[in-house]
Structure formats: structure tokens, C-alpha cells
Amino acid sequence: MGTSEKLMEAFKRFDEANAEDPNKEVFEGREYPKELLYAQRMTHILNAFEPEASEALQLTVRCQHICRWEIPRESYEMNRVGYLKWRQELKKFHAQKAGAILKEVGYDDGTVERVQFLLLKKQLKKDEDTQTLEDVICLVFLMYYYDPFIHKHNDDKVISITQKTWKKMSPKGHKAALGLSFSNRGLELVTKAISE
Known part of the structure; x- marks a missing residue:
């Protein structure tokens, strides 16, 4: 599978996962699963902002909120400490979820680790x-x-x-x-x- 084929397959798998979002958002008269719409908007903005983005960055942008609804904000204390803890747990969750999909698609360990590094917002x-x-x-x-x-x-x-x-x-x-x-x-x- 070539690079672009792998990228498209990863996008497809990320989108299938995000299409399960029970939360909906209406945009231009059409209803979308919220995180699927968010992921597509992220790719759209990346392509305009940084058309020469690395493959790892393109992958990261598409899965940045993958399955976010599975860890609801309400499951943590509704204060600053709870919010920060929720955000940290989400980053780890997204990194684990995305990593599993990327390995299934056939990405090498270096690419998977790079995407996870970016999802954790390091440096x-x-x-x-x-x-x-x-x-x-x-x-x-x-x-x-x-x-x-x-x-x-x-x-x-x-x-x-x-x-x-x-x-x-x-x-x-x-x-x-x-x-x-x-x-x-x-x-x-x-x-x-x-x-x-």
C-alpha cells in the first residue's frame, strides 16, 4: 500500500470511528456527527494553512478528537483541576486509539510514535x-x-x-x-x- 493509499485508508478508519458520535451538529442545513465534522474541518484548515504538511501531521489533524465523546467532561469534577485532568486523559486516549488504527492500516512504528507525540502536544x-x-x-x-x-x-x-x-x-x-x-x-x- 503506497503512502497516499495508507493515508486515505487511515482517514477512512478515523472517519468511521468518529461517525459513531451520538452528538450531532447541523451545518449548512445538514446534520453531522459532531466529531466527524470537526475532523473534516481540521483537515480543511490544515490544507489551507500548511499545504506541505508532513504525513504524520495530516494524520494527527484528522484524528485529534477521535471518539472524544467516550470520555465525557462530566465524568470529571467541574472545576479547573477536573478540566485539566480530563484534557490530559483525552490526549492519552486519542493517542492510544489513533495508534491502534494506524498499526492496523500498516504504518511503521516511527510514524505511529510521531502521531502520538503530536497528539500529546509535546514541545x-x-x-x-x-x-x-x-x-x-x-x-x-x-x-x-x-x-x-x-x-x-x-x-x-x-x-x-x-x-x-x-x-x-x-x-x-x-x-x-x-x-x-x-x-x-x-x-x-x-x-x-x-x-x-
Whole structure:
């Protein structure tokens, strides 16, 4: 199986797993399993942001939230400590789940380990692929999930989250983010957050 065939087979398996998501999201009049739609958006943004992305990064981007619903946020304490613990457990869960699929598809140990390294978000700001992954995650949030988010939270919380998001991004990510189409309210809050 050639590289591109393996990549497509891995995407297919990741998508089949994410298609089991019982949570749904309606986009442009059509209902999707939430994590399947998220994974496809991640690939779409990566292709625009970093068209020459390594194969390991392409794989990571597609499976970054794989089967996320299996570990619900509510299964941890609803405070900062619980949130951080949930996020850490999710990273390990995604790495294990993705690794098993990649081995079934026929990827070598080096590729599997690289994808797992990226899923664990190791060496942010130091590793180029980890940083690109983080930029893509932030861009997907800002493009598709920011407006719904600002309607659910007060301005102070939105500004704080926007600032934390901005800090994780590279200058290239900042430039791409400023080129996104925000609602008037979204643009106002982003502008306020990054100017403070």
C-alpha cells in the first residue's frame, strides 16, 4: 500500500470511528456527527494553512478528537483541576486509539510514535508540527466555534479565552486568524482581547 493509499485508508478508519458520535451538529442545513465534522474541518484548515504538511501531521489533524465523546467532561469534577485532568486523559486516549488504527492500516512504528507525540502536544513552540497542529486547532475554533461560544459566555470570559488561544498561536497563526471572517460582535471581542 503506497503512502497516499495508507493515508486515505487511515482517514477512512478515523472517519468511521468518529461517525459513531451520538452528538450531532447541523451545518449548512445538514446534520453531522459532531466529531466527524470537526475532523473534516481540521483537515480543511490544515490544507489551507500548511499545504506541505508532513504525513504524520495530516494524520494527527484528522484524528485529534477521535471518539472524544467516550470520555465525557462530566465524568470529571467541574472545576479547573477536573478540566485539566480530563484534557490530559483525552490526549492519552486519542493517542492510544489513533495508534491502534494506524498499526492496523500498516504504518511503521516511527510514524505511529510521531502521531502520538503530536497528539500529546509535546514541545509546543519548539516542535514545528506541534505548533502547526495548535495553530490549526485554534483557527478551527475561531472560524467555526467562536460565534456560538460568545453567545454562551460573558465578555470577560470570552476575552480571557481568546487571549489564551492567541498565546498558543504562532505569528503565522495570528496572521491567518486575522484573515478570518468574524461576526461584528466576534471581531469586536477578538480585537479587544488582542489589544489588551
